[in-house]
Amino acid sequence: MTDGIASFSFDSPGSIFVDWGGARRIGETLSGWFSERTLLIVTDRFLHESGALDDALASLAANGFSVTVFDQVVADPPESVLMACVGQGKAAGADLVLGFGGGSSMDIAKLAAVLLVGAQELSDLYGIGKISGGRVPLVQVPTTAGTGSEMTNITILTTGETTKMGIVGHQLYADRVLLDAELTLGLPALQTAATGIDAMVHAIEAFTSRHRKNPLSDVFTREALRLMAPNLVTACTEPDNRAAREAMLLGAALAGQAFANSPVGAVHALAYPLGGHFHLPHGLTNALMLGPVLRYNMHAAAPLYAELADVVLGASEEGLQARAAAFVQFMEDLMDRSGAPRRLRDCKVTEDSLPMLARDAMLQTRLLVNNPVEVTEADALALYREAF
Ligand SMILES: NC(=O)c1ccc[n+]([C@@H]2O[C@H](COP(=O)([O-])OP(=O)(O)OC[C@H]3O[C@@H](n4cnc5c(N)ncnc54)[C@H](O)[C@@H]3O)[C@@H](O)[C@H]2O)c1
Ligand SMILES: [Fe+2]
The missing domain is CATH 1.20.1090.10 (Dehydroquinate synthase-like - alpha domain)
Known part of the structure; x- marks a missing residue:
């Protein structure tokens, strides 16, 4: 007799959509997936200013979305970036979050989706399984290949001057992931x-x-x-x-x-x-x-x-x-x-x-x-x- 299979569990985002050029059609896609229409896009300034988002923004407007773009994400983002993002999302009344970028933007998007509705202090969330409650719907669109952050339940923040800490929780898995490799063509x-x-x-x-x-x-x-x-x-x-x-x-x-x-x-x-x-x-x-x-x-x-x-x-x-x-x-x-x-x-x-x-x-x-x-x-x- 063998030992059999050791118990294990395996979690994943709700669904993955592989679609070359899909970001150009994202308004149509999102309107089929969700009833929410006030969207917070989380990205960095380079991606915003480079025009990488332009087609997506046009598609969202054409499909009735009201969009606010938070583009202040920096590499290895600190807590202050997250809190600014949440503030902008709250001011806009966002009820849907889309991470658009590398691991830094997607990590901020995950926690912003939680903090837009949650009452917990950020300092209480570090570690595994500390998030209680839910979040607003979350979509991830990676532009690097990549951290895989779009598929994980982890956010990494820079805390203090030099330390990086992780927050892990099932709420950080996205509802939907769009893999559009066309977005990665410009990556140096x-x-x-x-x-x-x-x-x-x-x-x-x-x-x-x-x-x-x-x-x-x-x-x-x-x-x-x-x-x-x-x-x-x-x-x-x-x-x-x-x-x-x-x-x-x-x-x-x-x-x-x-x-x-x-x-x-x-x-x-x-x-x-x-x-x-x-x-x-x-x-x-x-x-x-x-x-x-x-x-x-x-x-x-x-x-x-x-x-x-x-x-x-x-x-x-x-x-x-x-x-x-x-x-x-x-x-x-x-x-x-x-x-x-x-x-x-x-x-x-x-x-x-x-x-x-x-x-x-x-x-x-x-x-x-x-x-x-x-x-x-x-x-x-x-x-x-x-x-x-
Ligand atoms: N949550 C997780 O599971 C997980 C896993 C690994 C790493 N991380 C975190 O992810 C972050 C690193 O992410 P990253 O390596 O994707 O980089 P990044 O998100 O920090 O982006 C790096 C640079 O690449 C640029 N860029 C992104 N896409 C581009 C494109 N298509 N064309 C041109 N430029 C583009 C951005 O503007 C930015 O200047 C770190 O904070 C790390 O700790 C998270
Ligand atoms: Fe990594």
Whole structure:
């Protein structure tokens, strides 16, 4: 008799709509999905001013929506941005929220949808399952591929000067997600590389998570990597390649679905202090730490890395250790070819800051517990040194 399947649960947004050019028709689409008509769009100034929203705004107006655009989201948004967004939404009487942008805009949209109707203080929401009550209807439209935030129940806020904290709750899953890869055509090569590697890290860390790893997340991981591994470099070098952009956007969403249910580990735990102290983009910080952490985890995670080698390289008769090493090498080569910076020293990180980064990484207990190998402060310092 076998042990059977360990209990697990698996949650997701209400529905996903994959539709090239769908943002141009969003008014018609939303009017079929919802009866609410006072819409708060949450985005950043660049996307607003670049005209990326123009067709969507025209479509919304034509379909009877009253729209207020909050465009003050910044990368790694602080609490003040969220509160300004909620204030604007309340003043407009918003009864529907649409996140339009990268992870930063979508994260703010999620919590704004909660705080528009909720009475809780923001400070009481940090952690897992602290949100009580509901929210207004929520739609997410990602423009990077990506954080997968459109598929997750997590918001990350910058608290204080340098720390990032998470809020996790089922209310943060969107009702509807629109994946329109046309929106990602304008993403510059470096951002395509960094956000794409972030998405691949989500898939890999979900697959090796010590807690809540489950068969459905594994399915999503495999398909996410199958889509992204051959397309990341193409999306960077041929920005208008529709097939590559579509594969990356869907792959990033599937990776988000995987890690929403099987959480990420040490790559993210070590990446967050780099973002906090040096204001480096989230995807880049993950790319910088991935190689060292993969090698560090190897002795425990080799069987899982070998399985992923089959996905990205095809099946082979090689032994398990050789396959696991081939997977790590594949990811290193991919990052080299993507054009993303590869060492901390190339990103203005100073050597004397490494002990401080290691101390800060220890605060990410929510993530560190998921890593297949325990990470002490001394280990974290060694990993930063290796990445330096
Ligand atoms: N909630 C989650 O599950 C989750 C997961 C991972 C990361 N995050 C968070 O997401 C944030 C990072 O998100 P991100 O990496 O998507 O970046 P971002 O949202 O911070 O955007 C980065 C930049 O890219 C620009 N941009 C976005 N789409 C573009 C496009 N199509 N064309 C041209 N420029 C475009 C934006 O204007 C912005 O200047 C961080 O705050 C991170 O903590 C959240
Ligand atoms: Fe991430």
